[in-house]
Every structure is written in C-alpha cells, then in structure tokens.
Amino acid sequence: MNAFDKVTAARSVDKLTSMDFIERMFKDSFIELHGDRRFADDKAVIGGVAMLHDTPVTVIGLEKGRNLKERMERNFGMAHPEGYRKALRLMKQAEKFKRPIICFVDTSGAYCGIGAEERGQGQAIAENIMEMMALKTPIISIFIGEGGSGGALALAVADEVWMLENSVYSVISPEGCASILWKDSSRTAEAAEVLKLTAQDLFKLGVIERIIREPKKDEYKAFESLKVLIGRTLEKNSRLSENELVETRYNRFRKFGNS
Amino acid sequence: MFNGDIFTFLKPKNELESQPAKKGSEENRPYIPDAMWVKCPGCKDMILAADMEENNRVCVKCGHHFRLSANKRIELLADIGTFEEMDADLQSKNVIDFPEYTRKLKSAQIQSGESESVKTGVCKIGGIKTVICVMDPTFMMGSMGSVTGEKITRAFEYATRNALPIIACTVSGGARMQEGILSLMQMAKTSGAVKKHSDAGLLYITVLTDPTTGGVTASFAMEGDIIISEPNALIAFAGPRVIEQTIRQKLPKNFQTAEFLLEKGFIDMVVQRSDLKETLYKLLKLHMFEGEVLPV
Ligand SMILES: [Zn+2]
Numbered sequence: 001m002n003a004f005d006k007v008t009a010a011r012s013v014d015k016l017t018s019m020d021f022i023e024r025m026f027k028d029s030f031i032e033l034h035g036d037r038r039f040a041d042d043k044a045v046i047g048g049v050a051m052l053h054d055t056p057v058t059v060i061g062l063e064k065g066r067n068l069k070e071r072m073e074r075n076f077g078m079a080h081p082e083g084y085r086k087a088l089r090l091m092k093q094a095e096k097f098k099r100p101i102i103c104f105v106d107t108s109g110a111y112c113g114i115g116a117e118e119r120g121q122g123q124a125i126a127e128n129i130m131e132m133m134a135l136k137t138p139i140i141s142i143f144i145g146e147g148g149s150g151g152a153l154a155l156a157v158a159d160e161v162w163m164l165e166n167s168v169y170s171v172i173s174p175e176g177c178a179s180i181l182w183k184d185s186s187r188t189a190e191a192a193e194v195l196k197l198t199a200q201d202l203f204k205l206g207v208i209e210r211i212i213r214e215p216k217k218d219e220y221k222a223f224e225s226l227k228v229l230i231g232r233t234l235e236k237n238s239r240l241s242e243n244e245l246v247e248t249r250y251n252r253f254r255k256f257g258n259s
Numbered sequence: 260m261f262n263g264d265i266f267t268f269l270k271p272k273n274e275l276e277s278q279p280a281k282k283g284s285e286e287n288r289p290y291i292p293d294a295m296w297v298k299c300p301g302c303k304d305m306i307l308a309a310d311m312e313e314n315n316r317v318c319v320k321c322g323h324h325f326r327l328s329a330n331k332r333i334e335l336l337a338d339i340g341t342f343e344e345m346d347a348d349l350q351s352k353n354v355i356d357f358p359e360y361t362r363k364l365k366s367a368q369i370q371s372g373e374s375e376s377v378k379t380g381v382c383k384i385g386g387i388k389t390v391i392c393v394m395d396p397t398f399m400m401g402s403m404g405s406v407t408g409e410k411i412t413r414a415f416e417y418a419t420r421n422a423l424p425i426i427a428c429t430v431s432g433g434a435r436m437q438e439g440i441l442s443l444m445q446m447a448k449t450s451g452a453v454k455k456h457s458d459a460g461l462l463y464i465t466v467l468t469d470p471t472t473g474g475v476t477a478s479f480a481m482e483g484d485i486i487i488s489e490p491n492a493l494i495a496f497a498g499p500r501v502i503e504q505t506i507r508q509k510l511p512k513n514f515q516t517a518e519f520l521l522e523k524g525f526i527d528m529v530v531q532r533s534d535l536k537e538t539l540y541k542l543l544k545l546h547m548f549e550g551e552v553l554p555v
Binding site: 110112113114116117118119120121122123125126127129130131133134149150153154157169170171172177180181194195196197202205207249250253254256257258 | 354356358404405406409436441442443444445448453454455474479481494502506525
C-alpha cells in the first residue's frame with residue numbers, strides 16, 4: 001500500500017470508529033458524560049468513564065459516526081471548540097480522581113466554520129495542548145483512522161501515541177498540501193507520499209511508540225490484547241511520580257526538532 | 260510608475276495563506292526599499308513609502324498597520340542597544356526530505372535576511388529585562404518549523420531558568436507543511452515550555468500581529484497571560500479562504516479581525532503600534548517582583 005492508499009483506508013466508512021472501540025473494549029462499563037459546561041455538548045467528541053479490567057479510566061474519542069445519520073449528528077468527527085473543551089473538562093476530572101486517560105483519535109481536522117472561529121477554535125486547541133502537557137495522570141492516544149493536524153493533536157499530547165496500521169497523522173491533508181503548494185489537486189497522492197503521514201513513516205520518525213494491527217469488527221481477541229497492552233502501559237506510567245510523569249511527557253515532545 | 264506588485268506585503272488578507280511559488284514572483288522578488296509610493300490597503304490612497312517607514316510602517320493617513328520585520332519590531336520595542344540575540348546559529352534542515360524545501364529555505368533566508376521565521380533574545384523595555392520572541396513575516400510567511408519551535412522553546416526555558424518575563428510577537432501562516440508532522444509537534448513542544456514558565460509564576464505577554472493563523476494561533480499565541488493585538492490584524496485558526504470554501508458563504512466583514520476577537524473575549528486589548536512599547540512597559544512594571552528596582 002502506498003501513502004495515498006493508506007489515506008483512503010484511513011478514511012473508509014467501513015473503518016471502526018471510536019464508539020466501536022469503546023463498545024468492544026469497555027462494554028457496559030462505559031458511562032458517557034456530556035457537555036463542556038460552557039456552551040454545548042459537541043457530539044463529535046465522545047467521552048466518559050469506564051473500567052479497563054479492574055482500573056477506572058477516562059475514555060475520550062473523536063467520533064465520525066457509523067451511518068449517514070450519525071455522521072451528520074457528529075459533524076463527521078470534526079469538533080468545534082466546545083468539543084475540545086469537553087475533552088479537557090473530562091481530562092481534568094480524570095486528573096482529580098487519578099484515573100488514566102485513553103484517547104481515540106479519528107478526525108479530518110478541527111471544524112472550519114464561523115461558529116468555530118467565533119468561539120475560539122485556536123484558543124481551545126491551544127489550551128488542550130498546554131494543559132495536557134502538564135496533566136498529572138497517564139495518557140495514551142490511539143489513532144484509529146485520520147489524524148488531521150491541530151484538531152488531532154488536541155487529543156494526542158500523550159505519554160505514548162499509537163496508531164493502527166491503516167491510519168494517518170498529518171500537519172495538513174494531502175489535498176490541502178497539493179493545492180496550496182502546487183495549486184494542483186491532481187497531485188494529492190504525491191503530497192500524501194512526501195508528507196510522511198503513515199503510521200509506518202511516523203514510527204520511523206519517532207513520533208509514535210507503536211503500530212497496532214488493524215482489528216476486524218468481531219475479532220474480540222484483538223480488542224482484548226489491545227486492552228492488555230494499554231493496561232500494561234498505563235500501569236508502568238502510573239508507577240512514576242507525578243513529576244516524573246510530566247517531565248517524561250515534556251521530554252517526549254521536547255526532542256522533536258532539537259538538533 | 261507605481262507597480263502594485265512591488266510590495267508583496269500588500270496582498271489582500273485572503274491571499275495570505277502560503278501561495279505556491281510562481282517563477283520569478285513573490286519569493287524571488289527583491290524587496291525594494293526605495294520605492295517611492297505604496298498603495299495603502301486601508302485607505303486605498305497612494306502614500307509615500309518613506310513617510311510610512313518613518314511612522315513605524317503605519318499609514319500616516321488612516322493608521323493602517325503594515326507588516327513589520329523582526330528587526331524593525333525589535334528596534335521599536337527594545338531599548339537602544341539592549342537586544343542580545345539567542346540561538347542565531349540554529350538552521351532548519353530538510354528532515355523529511357520534502358521536495359524543494361532546501362531551496363525554499365535558502366531563498367527565504369536571502370529574502371528576509373533572517374536565518375529562521377523567529378528571532379529570540381533578551382532585551383530591556385524601559386529598563387526592564389525581558390525575553391522576547393519576534394516572528395518575521397518575510398520568512399516563509401512566518402511559518403513554524405522545527406527550528407522556529409526550538410528557538411521559542413529555548414527562549415521560554417531561558418526565561419523560566421532566569422525568572423524573566425517573556426513577550427512573543429507573532430505573525431504566521433501556521434505550521435510549516437514542508438516539515439510534515441514535525442512542524443505539528445512544535446505546537447506541543449512550545450506549549451509545554453509556556454506551561455512550565457507559567458507554573459513558575461512568570462509573566463507571558465503575546466502581541467498578535469497580522470496575520471496570526473493556524474498552528475501558531477492554536478498554540479503559544481493564544482497561551483499568553485495577557486494577549487495584545489495590533490489593530491485590524493487577522494487572527495484565526497482556519498484562514499478566511501479555507502472557511503469560505505468549506506461553508507460556501509461570504510464571511511461577515513469584520514470577521515477574524517483583532518477587534519472581532521476583542522468583542523468575542525479572546526484577547527485583552529487592541530493597541531496601536533505607536534503605543535505598544537509603553538503598554539508593554541507598564542505591564543512589565545506592574546509584574547515586577549516586590550521590592551525589585553530597576554538597575555539604573
Ligand atoms: Zn491608509
């Protein structure tokens with residue numbers, strides 16, 4: 001598969017969404033919580049509490065929706081500022097109750113629109129990034145489809161970032177890159193290639209810690225092993241002192257472009 | 260006699276997202292300092308370039324704020340002879356081997372006379388020592404690459420270690436796509452350094468200038484304790500053109516200007532360039548530690 005095939009696979013409507021992962025991994029233990037306490041409940045972001053084996057966790061996901069009706073409701077996974085603020089509220093709550101955080105990332109990007117700008121899309125993303133940098137509880141982010149720029153990063157300032165093998169993470173969409181740089185939308189595939197946006201490229205660049213095999217819809221064993229892997233990683237990070245945890249996360253990002 | 264293309268700064272706002280390099284245009288065109296007349300995008304009048312330059316690049320007729328290079332802004336804000344640059348030797352590399360990037364960097368360096376899109380250092384403002392980061396609009400439209408992020412991060416770390424306030428003057432088209440994901444990571448890196456500085460109880464002031472967009476808006480630009488903007492500056496996450504294309508409708512006239520953000524509650528004040536230094540001085544002074552006196 002070339003880079004653009006990966007982009008296509010990552011965007012496929014058959015791809016499992018955050019809700020699919022939450023249902024399969026946490027079953028009935030997931031209790032959804034709503035709203036940012038400031039403006040609204042953004043359905044592009046799902047969040048709540050759940051049990052990972054015997055450990056209470058906070059789970060947050062960017063949700064694209066699984067059919068047309070859901071996709072419309074969830075704005076195709078493109079969050080508004082209130083979505084990011086809801087996520088931050090739940091993360092702060094997790095910190096308070098010393099729960100680790102698991103984020104699922106799947107978005108083409110933060111929504112571009114009048115309301116989103118009016119309500120401070122840039123400020124909301126900036127605040128998430130800054131606060132996550134110093135959050136005193138372990139965080140894992142898993143990219144399960146598309147990771148579109150700042151709108152994805154706002155849920156991915158984590159101790160470890162993992163990606164499904166057919167997922168992508170990029171500073172700009174290949175379409176955007178081709179049209180801005182070359183003014184030529186026919187060169188999208190080429191842009192996908194040079195942006196180095198596949199899980200495999202990003203692993204090589206040291207931007208992610210693991211590539212996860214794509215689980216099939218009803219491959220329950222795969223979700224079980226993912227849970228075990230998450231559990232082990234969270235446990236390892238839970239043993240660090242709060243300062244060590246935050247310092248390690250700082251250094252994880254500090255190293256990019258430090259040469 | 261007036262050639263509307265001479266000042267590439269003067270393009271209408273909606274064109275500001277990085278444009279592809281056309282042969283022999285924009286990027287490679289030399290800046291001509293002695294061009295006599297410029298058309299002011301504010302009042303549409305022809306004004307004498309020399310008057311505008313003399314007036315800190317503000318239109319003498321209507322007060323329109325033209326863009327300011329990093330050097331000019333440092334000259335405007337820092338007490339004479341007090342600016343000491345840090346990390347001037349850091350140079351961007353083409354880490355992901357992006358086509359044309361090496362050449363683009365070189366021409367940006369030639370065109371701007373700067374080594375990167377930000378200049379960092381320490382200076383004094385009204386005698387008060389502060390760290391300062393100033394972005395340059397002529398260097399790849401102030402885009403944030405790894406070295407931009409690194410210099411800003413180091414400036415914050417220096418300020419934290421030395422218990423100094425910090426001022427960041429932003430102008431940026433956003434993250435630099437030629438560095439792929441590594442440019443995105445700079446948003447996290449710089450924000451982490453801002454947070455540490457903040458947790459140390461130190462003052463961070465941002466000065467947003469036209470245009471501040473994308474990954475810079477969605478990171479350190481919006482993280483200041485106090486956020487100032489120059490009049491009429493475009494401040495956005497998604498640029499107006501991208502939004503118009505997405506929602507297929509015209510945007511309200513005032514949309515995404517500094518004044519609009521002030522009304523919506525996202526910035527503290529809009530300050531004229533002529534008052535900027537004094538405003539910063541007053542804020543710095545008010546945040547000095549108890550019992551601290553100026554070393555004069
Ligand atoms: Zn004018």
